Amino acid sequence: MTVLESSPAAREPGIHPSAEVHPSAIIAPGAVIAAHCRIGPFSIIGADVTLGQGVAIDGHVVIDGHVEIGEGVRISPGASVGLPPQDLKYKGEPTRVVVGARTLIREHATIHRGSVGGHGVTTVGADCLIMVNAHIGHDCTLDHHVILANNVMLGGHVQIADTVFVGGGAALHQFVRIGRQSVIGGMSGVEADVIPFGAVLGNRARLTGLNLIGLKRRGFSRAEIHQLRAVYRALFRSAGNLQERVQHVAREHGDHPAVQEILAFIRGDSKRGLCRARRVAPLEEDEGEAQG
Template sequence: MAQIHPTAIVAEGARLGAGVTIGPYATVGAEVVLGDGVQVGAHAVLDGITHLGEGVQVLPFASVGLPPQDLKYKGEPTRVEVGPRSVIREHATIHRGSVSGEGVTRLGAECLIMCVAHVGHDCVLEDRVILANNVMLGGHVHIGDNVFVGGGTAIHQSVRIGRQAVIGGMSGVERDVIPFGSCMGNRARLIGLNLIGLKRRGFGREAINALRAAYRGLFLGRGTFDARVALVTQELGEQAQVAEVLAFIEASTRRGLMRAGRQAGDAEAEAA
């Protein structure tokens, strides 16, 4: 049986799994589906076509599934999906998808969305993504598995963040970040690899050394970037993690690839 506080409002049509708890003054809309063991805190708001997986926690004053901040949106039946055991902390906001994307904002399993973070429409977060306090994601951002985004960071719409990357706090990210990369700054720039994350996730010395060599070849070598990509492909392209980085680079992008060192916007930002 679900445990629903008498002051909560659960609309007719909402589907609640076994062991769901809904706190004081929370609101659950008619098209919301809550998996087994979901916990909804006081004053939280769940609306729209929103599906929360087993064991998800939504803490007080968070909102999930409200309309996107997109002037083109006219009430179309878009949705939000949150994977099992994810945690959405106080005052965080996750907006449903828009017709300009695939119509869904999706979080994977075991994500942690800290206080006052915002996940914009049509974003896709894979498994175990952590957004620290006050992170802001524009629409259509795609973040791979095991990425950590530091507090106060803003990520431009349509940016891709490869898996196992780490973004330093207070960064402004406007270009794609390679898998396993580490970046920071305003505007953000690559500063190396996420070595701590690689070691914590059990990547061996061979894989880490190959990624280091690939990083140096791609971002610190001589010649044109296309020539450096070709050389790294020839010398290291058969190594699995390097191949993943190369595939990420070759994939289509709307924002361009983040490079090492100063970005084009740094001088303008400093002058301002």
């Protein structure tokens, strides 16, 4: 679960003297506006909203419901945060949205509050980038350094781990889990869980290999990447059922932390099952993995 960096410890309603609020903005009584915040024209801030220090909100933004925005967050015109979930069972309960420090929410992105049927909170971690028109449904959990490109759609209860990139126009089914440092190709329809470090593409999406570019950027050595590719082949392109393949990988490679993470993810609680590898001809195997 995401641990946010600067969730306010207590609410002290009011607007800090150093905050800059455009005369046309509407700030409901009860809102907390911390030092050095900036609120642009025609934006609306609800009574149960807390803005951390240095939050910058452009014009025509709506933030309503029980919402906590971390320090240094920037929100672009037309975005909305904290509106009710698109869930017919929702009856106005005081569920929440929490956004971590320094996250950037671009134009017309939408983040809905949690639901009683879920865990009651929608969470976006620190240092995330939510691009134009992206939608984060109720009860989603995004960890830190997540990037959602334009027009990404997250159904309710989606879990996304650290440093994941989701390409433009991708749609993630409700309850899907996305493992750390994986990449989702643009226009993909993801119906099942994606392993850490995986790369998926297609409608409906299938694993195409590992996120090799991401592994190199984050300092994995050539030997480590070679080992992870061997693990990928053993898990998704070898004989036997998945349980047998997992046991084999645990015996042969289980001492490596990244392999342990992949195996723990596969063994974890899943409501959607595991995204499997696409079928490739033998001569295409190495080339297919390099596409991540």
